[in-house]
Amino acid sequence: xxxxxxxxxxxxxxxxxxxxxxxxxxxxxxxxxxxxxxxxxxxxxxxxxxxxxxxxxxxxxxxxxxxxxxxxxxxxxxxxxxxxxxxxxxxxxxxxxxxxxxxxxxxxxxxxxxxxxxxxxxxxxxxxxxxxxxxxxxxxxxxxxxxxxxxxxxxxxxxxxxxxxxxxxxxxxxxxxxxxxxxxxxxxxxxxxxxxxxxxxxxxxxxxxx
Numbered sequence: 001x002x003x004x005x006x007x008x009x010x011x012x013x014x015x016x017x018x019x020x021x022x023x024x025x026x027x028x029x030x031x032x033x034x035x036x037x038x039x040x041x042x043x044x045x046x047x048x049x050x051x052x053x054x055x056x057x058x059x060x061x062x063x064x065x066x067x068x069x070x071x072x073x074x075x076x077x078x079x080x081x082x083x084x085x086x087x088x089x090x091x092x093x094x095x096x097x098x099x100x101x102x103x104x105x106x107x108x109x110x111x112x113x114x115x116x117x118x119x120x121x122x123x124x125x126x127x128x129x130x131x132x133x134x135x136x137x138x139x140x141x142x143x144x145x146x147x148x149x150x151x152x153x154x155x156x157x158x159x160x161x162x163x164x165x166x167x168x169x170x171x172x173x174x175x176x177x178x179x180x181x182x183x184x185x186x187x188x189x190x191x192x193x194x195x196x197x198x199x200x201x202x203x204x205x206x207x208x209x210x
Contacts (some may be wrong), residue, residue, distance in 0.1 A: 018045055019171075021178055023129050029174055029183030041171050051164045058163025067185050078163070084158060092150040099143050 016023050018041050026041070027034040044050035057064045062081075065074035177183065 019175060020028065020041060021175065025178060026174060029181075031144050031184040037167070037170070040167050044168075044171075052167045054163050054166040054170075057166030058159050061159065061162060064166070068170060068173070069181070069186055070170065073173060075171055081158075084154075088151055088154050092147070095150060096143065096146055099139070101147065102139060143199050 018026060018038070026038060030037050040052055044052070053063075061065075062074055062077060065071075065077060146198060174183070
């Protein structure tokens, strides 16, 4: 922006830059929430890599990336997420195979006894079935605790790590794309991937619901 002194002469002004990019250009590229991101980038201007918690990126992950038009980063995230999910579920299913089999065996046994014995006979065995149900409930609780350790906890850590590096990835994206793209944000593209991502999530958790 050209500025003039009180005599109408042009004043030479040097616009502040972040890693060689003017703040105005960067703000135009970011579009929404400009001051927030520029403030973060200024604080970490001399660092090639930095950590800063981005809660939106942590909780929304792929939607945040597509909203910010980080398509290549989003595609890489999906690939890493798919590999990570496959490894976690494979390890979990192998590790918890015996627990799941035991629970199914106990459930099948209870169903068998209910179908084989008459009402009076079944009533006489009520104490046995009560003890069996207590053991079954305890086994299920133990399984849920293991599922949290094997599955939920790793995904929480995965999300935390991404939330910490998201702003650094976004800055690098801006520096690479600002010469070739207008930047901005996109609500539509993020929504288009919502259904697809939820479907992939169902494929992963679906077998555990059976």
